[in-house]
Amino acid sequence: MLRLLRFxxxxxxxxxxxxxxxxxxxxxxxxxxxxSLLSPETAWLLTGYFLWLGMWxxxxxxxxxxxxxxxxxxxxxxxxxxxRISNLSVTAKGGSVRLSKSNMFITLAPYFFPFYTIIVILxxxxxxxxxxxxxxxxxxxxxxxxxxxxxxxxxVQSLMTTQPxxxxxxRLFSYVVIYLFxxxxxxxxxxxxxxxxxxxxxxxxxxxxxxxxASVNDEIxxxxxxxxNTLKPxxxxxxxxxx
Numbered sequence: 001m002l003r004l005l006r007f008x009x010x011x012x013x014x015x016x017x018x019x020x021x022x023x024x025x026x027x028x029x030x031x032x033x034x035x036s037l038l039s040p041e042t043a044w045l046l047t048g049y050f051l052w053l054g055m056w057x058x059x060x061x062x063x064x065x066x067x068x069x070x071x072x073x074x075x076x077x078x079x080x081x082x083x084r085i086s087n088l089s090v091t092a093k094g095g096s097v098r099l100s101k102s103n104m105f106i107t108l109a110p111y112f113f114p115f116y117t118i119i120v121i122l123x124x125x126x127x128x129x130x131x132x133x134x135x136x137x138x139x140x141x142x143x144x145x146x147x148x149x150x151x152x153x154x155x156v157q158s159l160m161t162t163q164p165x166x167x168x169x170x171r172l173f174s175y176v177v178i179y180l181f182x183x184x185x186x187x188x189x190x191x192x193x194x195x196x197x198x199x200x201x202x203x204x205x206x207x208x209x210x211x212x213x214a215s216v217n218d219e220i221x222x223x224x225x226x227x228x229n230t231l232k233p234x235x236x237x238x239x240x241x242x243x
Contacts, residue, residue: 010173019208031194044138048145066154069115071095077109112181114151
């Protein structure tokens with residue numbers, strides 16, 4: 001029953017995935033029309049991202065580095081939800097960590113929480129507490145892009161194999177949640193590196209979400225009405241002959 005509920009929840013969130021996707025496309029149009037797509041901030045962010053893609057395709061994959069991030073992310077989110085952590089193990093072939101409790105966020109966090117990117121951002125904030133003018137501000141964005149690329153490539157690779165984390169909550173539900181969190185993260189990067197405001201992001205997302213769910217509701221009502229009108233004469237005839 002619980003698996004069915006998760007499947008239905010995942011299906012109900014698919015229109016929201018479409019809304020988030022359309023929102024990101026609209027944000028990209030906004031920054032393109034404003035001439036901000038290739039701002040210094042965006043350029044450094046994308047430079048780091050595409051540099052990682054080159055490293056990913058042409059250099060050996062640092063699997064152990066990813067496994068460390070994966071297991072530490074489980075542990076971190078476990079701590080956030082009050083779990084006790086023990087038996088953290090990392091090898092070249094994989095890793096594991098024992099938690100006293102688990103939930104959807106703890107289980108799926110490594111697939112939507114860019115561990116090394118968050119470390120870069122936290123270090124940037126920490127330096128900002130001690131230094132008025134943070135040195136090399138664009139370099140920080142470079143490392144954000146580099147670590148974000150690391151997260152994206154390893155996440156995609158992981159999802160192409162059988163993952164117990166994904167199976168625990170069902171493929172559809174897990175994929176939808178991971179997609180939503182990752183695309184929302186991309187939207188926040190756009191807000192942080194371009195003139196687009198968080199208010200604009202939220203407003204466009206709300207508009208698309210309402211429109212898409214309204215369209216889905218209209219389509220369901222139309223289909224249901226058609227099916228009922230089609231079946232009604234047959235049911236009447238069936239009841240008539242039985243009577």
